[in-house]
Amino acid sequence: MAWNADGTRTPCRMHAEYLRQLYLNNALARGEFESGGRRVDLAAIRVPMFVVGTETDHVAPWQSVYKARTLTRSPDYTFLLTSGGHNAGIVSGPTHPRRRHRVRTWSNDTETLTPQQWHEKTPPQAGSWWPVWDRWLAAHSTAERVPPPTLGAPQYPLVDDAPGEYVRQK
Numbered sequence: 294m295a296w297n298a299d300g301t302r303t304p305c306r307m308h309a310e311y312l313r314q315l316y317l318n319n320a321l322a323r324g325e326f327e328s329g330g331r332r333v334d335l336a337a338i339r340v341p342m343f344v345v346g347t348e349t350d351h352v353a354p355w356q357s358v359y360k361a362r363t364l365t366r367s368p369d370y371t372f373l374l375t376s377g378g379h380n381a382g383i384v385s386g387p388t389h390p391r392r393r394h395r396v397r398t399w400s401n402d403t404e405t406l407t408p409q410q411w412h413e414k415t416p417p418q419a420g421s422w423w424p425v426w427d428r429w430l431a432a433h434s435t436a437e438r439v440p441p442p443t444l445g446a447p448q449y450p451l452v453d454d455a456p457g458e459y460v461r462q463k
Contacts, residue, residue, distance in 0.1 A: 302459070322364055335361075339402075341369035343429050345422065347382030348374060356408040366402040371429060372411070375422040387423040394422040 303311070320326040326333045342365060346355030355374050362370060373396040375382045385392060395415040399405070406414065452458070 322360070335364040336366050338365040338367055340367060341371075341433050342367040343371045343373070343426060345383065345426075346372070346374050347377050347379060349378040350382065352379045359408045359411065362399075362405045368402040369398075369400060369433075370402075371396060371398040373422050373425060374412075374415075385421070387421040389421055392421045393417045393419055394425065396422070396425055 314320045314326055318325070321333060321335065324332060324334065342361070344358060344361050346353070346358035348355060350358075359372060359374075362372060373394055375394040376392050377383070377385060395412070395417050397411065397415045
């Protein structure tokens with residue numbers, strides 16, 4: 294749970310605008326959020342999407358995360374609901390003994406279910422969501438390639454092992 298110690302490290306103005314626009318005003322979902330002087334149109338999204346919600350998330354309740362399906366028009370859309378909460382549901386890895394998940398994929402850009410219908414029609418499966426995501430990534434990725442020589446070059450030396458020394462700062 295070291296990630297819980299990871300405080301918000303953003304400039305005050307950015308953090309305030311982020312909270313005001315995305316949380317209080319819900320500007321992204323309402324089609325009013327701007328970036329670089331242009332409105333962000335979620336309905337224009339046509340790329341494959343893998344969206345994850347957690348059952349007991351207190352910050353982003355899964356029913357709200359699920360709404361991304363109705364806001365976007367991806368013809369290859371997967372929604373996965375995993376057990377756990379905001380941090381633990383995402384971070385606990387593939388060997389966690391008590392995890393479960395539900396997953397459904399659509400292969401068109403309009404079909405959907407209400408959150409309640411989705412929950413009733415999508416049976417729980419034992420195990421972590423990570424292997425499902427791993428298979429999805431493999432199916433949606435090109436073959437592995439050798440990285441360019443500049444990646445990992447000495448000008449970007451390793452600072453510390455994950456999760457990073459700033460998490461342990463007091």
